[in-house]
Amino acid sequence: MKYKTRKEEIIQTSTILFKQRGFSAVTMRDIAKAMGIKAASLYNHINSKQEILSDIIISLAEQFTQQMKVIKNSNENNIDKLKQIVALHVDITSNNPYGMASLNNDWMHLENELEYYLKLRKDYENDFRIIIEKGIEDSELVKGNSEVMIFSMLSTLRSLYIWLPKKEDLDIQKFTNELSLVLINGINK
Amino acid sequence: MKYKTRKEEIIQTSTILFKQRGFSAVTMRDIAKAMGIKAASLYNHINSKQEILSDIIISLAEQFTQQMKVIKNSNENNIDKLKQIVALHVDITSNNPYGMASLNNDWMHLENELEYYLKLRKDYENDFRIIIEKGIEDSELVKGNSEVMIFSMLSTLRSLYIWLPKKEDLDIQKFTNELSLVLINGINK
DNA sequence: GTCTATAGCGCGATAGAC
DNA sequence: GTCTATCGCGCTATAGAC
Numbered sequence: 001m002k003y004k005t006r007k008e009e010i011i012q013t014s015t016i017l018f019k020q021r022g023f024s025a026v027t028m029r030d031i032a033k034a035m036g037i038k039a040a041s042l043y044n045h046i047n048s049k050q051e052i053l054s055d056i057i058i059s060l061a062e063q064f065t066q067q068m069k070v071i072k073n074s075n076e077n078n079i080d081k082l083k084q085i086v087a088l089h090v091d092i093t094s095n096n097p098y099g100m101a102s103l104n105n106d107w108m109h110l111e112n113e114l115e116y117y118l119k120l121r122k123d124y125e126n127d128f129r130i131i132i133e134k135g136i137e138d139s140e141l142v143k144g145n146s147e148v149m150i151f152s153m154l155s156t157l158r159s160l161y162i163w164l165p166k167k168e169d170l171d172i173q174k175f176t177n178e179l180s181l182v183l184i185n186g187i188n189k
Numbered sequence: 190m191k192y193k194t195r196k197e198e199i200i201q202t203s204t205i206l207f208k209q210r211g212f213s214a215v216t217m218r219d220i221a222k223a224m225g226i227k228a229a230s231l232y233n234h235i236n237s238k239q240e241i242l243s244d245i246i247i248s249l250a251e252q253f254t255q256q257m258k259v260i261k262n263s264n265e266n267n268i269d270k271l272k273q274i275v276a277l278h279v280d281i282t283s284n285n286p287y288g289m290a291s292l293n294n295d296w297m298h299l300e301n302e303l304e305y306y307l308k309l310r311k312d313y314e315n316d317f318r319i320i321i322e323k324g325i326e327d328s329e330l331v332k333g334n335s336e337v338m339i340f341s342m343l344s345t346l347r348s349l350y351i352w353l354p355k356k357e358d359l360d361i362q363k364f365t366n367e368l369s370l371v372l373i374n375g376i377n378k
Numbered sequence: 379g380t381c382t383a384t385a386g387c388g389c390g391a392t393a394g395a396c
Numbered sequence: 397g398t399c400t401a402t403c404g405c406g407c408t409a410t411a412g413a414c
Contacts, residue, residue: 006379021297024213028408041380043409079377105294108210132376141376145367152371155348156341163340178334182341186375187321187330188268195397217390229392230398238390 007045009035014052019101019161023053023109054113056102061120063092068127078135079184082153085128086180089157093164094172100161128154153183196234198224203241208290208350212242212298243302245291250309252281257316267324268373271342274317275369278346282353283361289350317343342372 003009013034017026028049032039046052071084093100107117132149135141141149156179164170192198202223206215217238221228235241260273282289296306321338324330330338345368353359 022211022213022294024211025298027406029406037379038381039408040382040410044379049408105211109214135376139378142374142378144370144376148364148367148371149376151348151352152345152368153376155352156344159340159344159348163344175337178337179341181333182337182375184375184377185331186371186373186377187324187333187338187342188373188375189328189331216388218388226397227399228390229400232391233397 005045010042010045011052011055015056015096015098015102018053018056018106019098023049023102023106050109050111053102053106054110056099057107057110057117058113060092060096060099060103061117064088064124065120067092068124072127072131078131078138078140081131082135082184083180085131085153086157086183087176089160090164090172090176090179093160094170097161097165100158104158104161125150125154156183194234199231199234200241200244204245204285204287204291207242207245207295208287212291212295239298239300242291242295243299245288246296246299246306247302249281249285249288249292250306253277253313254309256281257313261316261320267320267327267329270320271324271373272369274320274342275346275372276365278349279353279361279365279368282349283359286350286354289347293347293350314339314343345372 003012010031014026014031017030017034020026028039028042031052032042067088068085071081071088074081074084076084107114107121110117129146129150132141132146136143136146167175192201199220203215203220206219206223209215217228217231220241221231256277257274260270260277263270263273265273296303296310299306318335318339321330321335321342325332325335356364
């Protein structure tokens with residue numbers, strides 16, 4: 001059996017459709033059709049379309065926040081912390097590339113959990129910022145515009161969901177190292 | 190007068206709303222309300238909601254393709270070509286940050302122009318790839334995974350629309366240089 | 379747990395008055 | 397060029413049979 005519960009199957013099916021066309025363009029009929037049932041039957045397992053979205057997004061956002069806390073409190077230097085963050089994004093994204101599309105593109109359609117999501121994201125970005133700024137202070141990173149560094153790294157890490165699914169036979173460990181290299185050392189010879 | 194034509198006003202208003210909530214979640218009634226008129230009145234100036242989307246996306250995509258051709262055919266070395274590409278993205282995005290959201294997130298809702306858009310994007314990425322690979326070949330760039338380099342740079346450049354509008358007082362020239370530095374030389378000391 | 383039927387509403391778009 | 401009125405359809409969600 002691929003799914004433990006019918007609810008889990010609904011969420012996984014929705015996740016794929018949400019990535020392809022976005023939350024607003026996917027209907028309950030689309031989700032039901034992809035599962036071979038009628039839309040009304042979905043409501044035996046979930047309460048609303050909105051609930052599907054928040055299940056997808058919040059569980060991912062909490063994984064990031066929780067793991068960031070571990071990285072933040074470790075005793076490594078700041079460069080190694082950044083490498084751990086790269087590994088974290090590759091790990092979560094490769095385990096749920098479709099869900100990451102909703103996290104990135106459909107968070108604004110959250111209702112009850114919107115504020116909670118925004119707080120999780122803000123906390124995450126703050127932790128990231130502190131590592132970058134500490135890295136500059138400790139002379140591990142070049143003296144540069146820290147906001148540009150944060151923007152550049154986070155943009156790339158947040159876009160992994162577009163790219164990873166296209167590389168089916170990927171060696172995750174090798175890729176993580178190559179990506180860390182490009183992000184930290186650049187591409188200039 | 191802020192807008193030359195009523196059609197232009199419709200497109201600019203839609204562009205802002207599409208960025209906030211995405212094409213599918215914005216209604217003709219929303220667009221009309223933002224302009225202080227009724228939805229039916231919009232149809233005196235445009236033919237369909239779809240037409241608004243394709244006007245936004247195709248004009249931006251064509252700007253990229255056209256300027257990429259100029260960069261490609263210039264006599265500069267590959268690193269300087271990459272810097273020009275960074276400048277191109279900063280330029281187009283700072284002139285139309287809202288439209289870039291549609292280009293990135295709502296292209297899949299194009300109908301008649303979907304294939305044309307996909308061709309423009311593919312051509313652009315191919316030109317980008319050739320510059321990176323030539324750079325490695327000519328020993329301007331480190332020997333590394335070129336796909337990872339392309340992914341990383343393009344992800345950052347494509348995310349500029351999220352970031353640029355938050356920095357109103359930005360010195361565009363200075364920012365372009367800082368971003369080029371981070372993308373090409375990395376952040377490692 | 380899935381079905382048919384349908385409520386209640388909002389959608390994109392059109393017709394025609396002014 | 398904007399309005400009111402409305403068409404025809406699709407949406408989320410519910411009721412109740414099996």
